[in-house]
Amino acid sequence: MEKVELLAPAGDLERLKIAFEYGADAVYLGGESFGMRSAAKNFSIEDIKEGADFAHERGKKVFVTVNIIPHNEDFIGFKDYLINLEKAGVDALIASDPGVIEVIKETIPKMEIHLSTQANTTNYHSANFWYKQGVKRVVVAREMSFDEISEIRKMTPNSMDIEAFVHGAMCISYSGRCLISNYMTGRDANRGSCAQSCRWKYSLVEEKRPGEYFPVYEDEGGTFFFNSKDLCMIEYIPELIRSGITSLKIEGRMKTSYYVATVVRAYRMAIDEYYKNPDSWKFNPMWLDELKKGSHRHFTTGFYNEKPNHEEQNYESASYVRNYDFVGIVVKPADENGLVTVEQRNKMVVGDEIEIIGPYTETIVTKIEEMFNEDGDAIMEAPHPRQIVKMKLPVNIGMNFMLRKQIEEIGE
The missing domain is CATH 2.40.30.10 (Translation factors)
Known part of the structure; x- marks a missing residue:
């Protein structure tokens, strides 16, 4: 049985090494340009090479994001950057824009391409389209159920990988395509500079009473009505694997080394326990307890089981729980x-x-x-x-x- 990949975030070299040592099979990271987390420390080309060497010595892989939604000026120097990434030894690039994918294919044609969740893939027709364009792996949108992912798996070539987020922050906007940060702060979320404006506290204005702001009370502190709980699917390892997902992805390139170690360790234990005897796998509450010992918001299963309702939002606070x-x-x-x-x-x-x-x-x-x-x-x-x-x-x-x-x- 080919085992599912556990894919972890890496904000810097320390977190990359921690992720691998605690059980990740691969990591994804951002370089100094063209990534969706410009506020992260991110990696120089020299750091990427060191990280790739560290990974390959252990039979692991490194994927690099080039997944912003680019404007014309973003392509300046892009081909040279791609060539340097290939020389550094990265295993795949994660992209969402058709133009970016085309430039990758022209510049470094042997490079494996993964389609970012930013491309909003929610059906097998789109997955097959991208596969025909040379995409090896599709990272499906977060708005997908087990049944929908299973159907994509059934209707696509077995040689196409399916990757899905299983843990971490959820975005209020559709698969991360968001304009509120740009509107509120001038920071473009689609070019790596999200200000997380959705997690601020808001008031309500009734159209016939302009200028009168009404708080939407959840308690005396008000409410945060765009503030999603964090995704956590550790109780559903068998369902994730049986749905045909190739890679289980953890969100969090901005998170600490301790967060990476805690989350990777818990999922590694749960996955390894599944492969010991898939038919008798039982959820161990200790794994969830471990996840709660890292900084987190309250947990949700997102769209996997059914459409989310009001229970999937945290109306009380935008802060993390830290015990x-x-x-x-x-x-x-x-x-x-x-x-x-x-x-x-x-x-x-x-x-x-x-x-x-x-x-x-x-x-x-x-x-x-x-x-x-x-x-x-x-x-x-x-x-x-x-x-x-x-x-x-x-x-x-x-x-x-x-x-x-x-x-x-x-x-x-």
Whole structure:
């Protein structure tokens, strides 16, 4: 049985490596131009080459986005950029615009092309059209049900891949084609600069009473009526695979390394459990608990099971739910004294109860008994950003294992 691909976001090299180490089969990333997340750190050509080399050494793949909706001036220098991407060793390019696809085919004809969700593919006629244009993979629109995806699979060549988003932020606009950000802020969401204007708080104006603004009360704080919950399909791994999806895609190139590790780890466990015995797969609530330990909005299953209703929106707040702090990442395994070197990411104090997560391992619960600075002096806390500390942790803690602690805070 050919296994489904787990595709993770990578906002920079650290997140790329974390994604692979925690179980992703491939990552998608943006270069310094032509991508839909211009606010992300994004990758230089040198970074892309390093990332592709890291991936290929592990039998993994790297896909690069060139999926903006371009204007004439956006094509300046585009061919040179494509040639550099090919030389860097990327495995595929993700595009949505027919002109972009045509230039890719003319400039680097051997490059694999994936059709972005921005192309709004919702039927098998469109999928077959794009396949005939040389597209190897179609990323279907988020507005698709299991039944609709299954029919696309049935009516398209087996050699055409189907990719679908299974986790992360949902857009209020159809498959991400949005004008509200451009109208409100001058930042073009279709060229990589979305201001997430849909998640702001709005009031209602009745046409016969112009200038009178009425809050739409959900509670005393008002309401956020364009603010979708986050997609989460971890309870439906069998249905996703049986529908014929080739690649399960996680949203989040703007998210942290901890977010990438947490989400990839949970989906990796769920997918691997399915392939052990597909007929007896059972959802493990622990996987969902893990996802909730990362920064998230409340969850929805989107369009997969039925058309969404008012329950799919979060009217109360545009903030994320955050119940755990990511406090450190292991940068060196235990030395001869049994001390593990950790780079601080949030304040840690001796006596803190922490959880440790790592690739393909169970969660470890322990307590920080003692800490030392780089000079070997005992310290009681690590308050400084990216401070290097040493501590004793349980055995078999490796590179890029992550430390977190529970908090009661809700916010972004």
